[in-house]
Amino acid sequence: MPLVTRRTFLIAAAALAPAAGTAARQAGGSISHEQFMQLSRWLVGNHQLDARTGAVYLDALLAVPDNGPRLRRFMGAAAIAAEPADIALQATIVEWWYTGVYTVRGERRVATHTGALMWAASGTVAPGSCASAFGAWSRPPRTV
């Protein structure tokens, strides 16, 4: 289960909502960057999330007109991910954070390679980065 519960997420989201009232996005029926990061943390669990990557993802999501109101609805008291389209959108957000790859206007792009959550979640580091001391790969993984 996510480490941030749905209840604590809703409390945090409610607290953030007034503070973000001046955001142009919010005025347009969407959510602020801070709210998106909060939503993301609730969806992916106990990971450090990069704010700039979050901004890239939010911009990409808002390029689809339906996404703004849907994200806004996630911040309210309505049931989270009650509809198939809501579930799909939340899955998209999770997938983007884990793979570092997102889609905007039909084009897949890399937001981050080293910051993709799947590496840390897999117990390793992104290929192309020095992982450890020489020979560490011969030792058991941390799960053993």
Add this chain to the structure above:
Amino acid sequence: MPWSADVVIVGSGVAGSLVATRLAKAGVRVLMLEAGPRVDRSAALDQFRSALVKIPECAYPDTPYAPRPKSDDPDHYFIQDGPAKFGGTYLRQVGGTTWHWLGTTLRFLPDDFRLRSRFGVGLDWPLSYDDLEPWYCEAERELGVAGDPKADLGVRRSLPYPLPPIPMSYADTKTAAALAGTPYVVQPTPQARNSEPYGNRPACCGSASCIPICPVQAKYDATSHVAQAERAGAQLIADAVVSRIDVGSDGRIAAVHVKRPDGSEDRATGKVFVIAAHAIETPKLLLQSRTDAFPRGIANSSDQVGRNLMDHPSQLTWGLAAEPLGVYRGPLSTAGIESTRGGDWRADHGAFRLQFDNQGWAWPTGAPDSTVRELVKQGLRGAELDRALQAHASREINIATMVEQLPDAANRIVPDFDRRDAIGLPRPRITYSVDDYSRKALAHARRIAREVGAALKATEMHDGSDIISSGHVIGTCRMGTDAKASVVNPDLRAHDHANLFLLGSGVFPTSAASNPTLTIAALSLRAVDAIRRAVTG
């Protein structure tokens, strides 16, 4: 004024740069002409990180003036004439394809040099393992090979490995234990990857990105020897695409013509010419230099230039081991099953090796991205997703089988004069097929790969249905003693032109089942004396 040197070398990969280094250190004036650009390692790393599809070529420039094939698009540069598509790739840039090679440095076996005599198939090389053994030692010293002296890889060694072994991965060790008592012995792979600082390069830091790029150059690449050659006085000109070879009335090579990215053209003259542009570009250059006097192209009185194109046809077998193995760590491969590279069956089917991957299902499925998508689709989030992803990724095994391919004159590359690249040069037209000799070997290799999976109590076992490329481009300028049936002699000198040498895996008469780079290096180093004699003679 044309450029001029004692020796003009076309290509700056492992073959060209090794020879350039040896010659320049001996006081020979050397000019290296490289079709592609110089590459900055940190820029290449950035390009790798930002690449959407992380194919072997993704870190490097694909210039319009020196185009090259792409692993995910066999029609990108090659004109494929069938029946199969040739998937071998290479790089055209300073340092050549060693930028994205794996680093495996197996020696060929004695029987690899006498395939016709021993098994009645293929043909014999014009030299033996014993002839080449001292040069294997030299090549291992130059590249910095780390190997396990206790591993019996089927060859006599006159010198120890220059570097201590790269430790096998935890997964390989567990696989070796699981296979104990079976005929299949897991052996550590000799590799040109530093196990301690060597050649002004650091030890491996386990980046798991040997292909496409080592971030710290712990893996050997030919930029090491390019730098040595330049320090010794060799001149290297990048972005210089050799487009044509001129032959004088005496039958000697007189000059090469060069096209530059800005459209200008140059010439280079020399006493001796060395073409080391790998096994597609070298024959293409020879063939596209045809004239009325040489209607078949340069060095091609035998009609063998461009023929006998080979690869190590490969298939993947993957599954999910019962226990965590901790893959996605360390060099991309540290061990394999090597005993199958030789055996009495070679009259019937090819030799082969099984290479154990350390990158999970990245090659067959695009994992871990693909695993993430599947788990997210199942509704997992947060810590549950992390646990499931780690449990899956850590148990992913993948075995790449790669098999011997026999020479076949019909498998060939020719320049397509009707389909040209951005600077007007013919693109390579390739005719390629994989015969039953290789297909039977693949079937045997798959069976053993399945046994490996069974020993690890693996589930979800899959065999890739496609025959894919190992990226080992072999043949096309075969070596031999008969000028009517081969292109170069054992010194790699063209039978038809006394001052022309051809280097690289193109000269291999047969493919064997071992990765080709160490043998390329050994043959190139062996040719240096003959090249020097050609300069002075």
